[in-house]
Amino acid sequence: MHNGKHSLPGAEECVRYLARDRGLPLIILSNTSSPSKTTLGRLPGLGFEAKDFVGAVTSGEEAARIIRETYGRDMKDEKKKFVWFTWSPGNTNAPDPLRFLEKCGNVEPTLDPSEADFVVAHGSGCIRGAAAEDGGETPVKSMGSFIDDADLTEVDKILRQCARRNLPLICANPDLVVLYHEGGFKHMPGKIARRYESEEMEGNSVKWFGKPHASHFEACLRELGLDRSQVAHVGDSLHHDIAGANAAGVDSIFIAGGIHRGELQGEGEDSGELLLDEERLQALFKKEGHTPTHVLPMFRL
CATH class of the missing domain: 3.40.50.1000 (HAD superfamily/HAD-like)
Structure with missing residues (x-):
């Protein structure tokens, strides 16, 4: 279409x-x-x-529902935290990631895998932390050139930390590549999830949607x-x-x-x-x- x-x-x-x-x-x-x-x-x-x-x-929609039911249902509990591979702030070619986060319930992204409860492969622009309480700039961590050339160097650094803690990963977009409006291909979150469950990462748990x-x-x-x-x-x-x-x-x-x-x-x-x-x-x-x-x-x- x-x-x-x-x-x-x-x-x-x-x-x-x-x-x-x-x-x-x-x-x-x-x-x-x-x-x-x-x-x-x-x-x-x-x-x-x-x-x-x-x-x-x-x-x-389906991934957010499972996150909400599994981790974010009880609004009285301390927020569960997750490592969030998502789209970069200000990327006008991608939908606003905050609309997805709103659907996930009482959860919060973190840049620190050591305090995370799970991982979400949602986009392939950056790793995004929680919004600053003072309204300042949202903290992000680079994924390197992954979206353009599928280089997993920076992605692997985070995935290995998550794998050591056996964190489950939820893949909200299983696409591997998409044909971009500029004519080239862009690499998608499905490749991150596939990498996480590969033998190189010791076959970690991934729940796929789509x-x-x-x-x-x-x-x-x-x-x-x-x-x-x-x-x-x-x-x-x-x-x-x-x-x-x-x-x-x-x-x-x-x-x-x-x-x-x-x-x-x-x-x-x-x-x-x-x-x-x-x-x-x-x-x-x-x-x-x-x-x-x-x-x-x-x-x-």
Whole structure:
């Protein structure tokens, strides 16, 4: 639908046609670490109208609910603390992390792993502490160049301290990479969570939310009030969208011109409409181990 900054060509018209002309209920299923309300609130700025959707199910909403129920339910107790990998303050390309924190209940971020009770992989811009009581600048710790090149040097320093204390990690955004509006890729919180549960970190406990986990799709079905046979999931990631839809028994529509575009292009096909090549598609599906029900070049009419 969009690249994080504006709608993709033809997507607005496609949504209007499906929602208004066809009268189909549309719901957003997203790996964003933002709450559902925030996600719907961003739609006008991206070129869409919230009224065309019956709602949104986000990994951030589900993760915040578990944090609230597990660590932040009792407002009378001392606040539980957590190491918070999140978005940098002032980053206009990412949703405001404070909207997520508001949903988490009686908890507080800390820059010191030795006093933390758990870890949250929410964004990939910085490690963020608690807001200053005097209203001053929020303390943050650098994650180095991770978001641009996946360099884990600074991230590992914090993760190893958390691993030594066997702190559980909650992943509020399981994406590994996203295609940015500037054309390049950005590295996401899912890579931090995957690193934490790797053998290098001695396989620490990670609780995942969002696609490709079938429970995320089940939440959409409940929201829609429809049987899975009446629903199709549209997405551009074989690892998250198609794998998750297959796991949930939901038909899928793979958008080939999205994140996998570079793997499907032939030499000299760097611009313009992606030409679907059955041989390349089948080779990609075999390599990744996930096959969609249908394939389209883009989400457009």
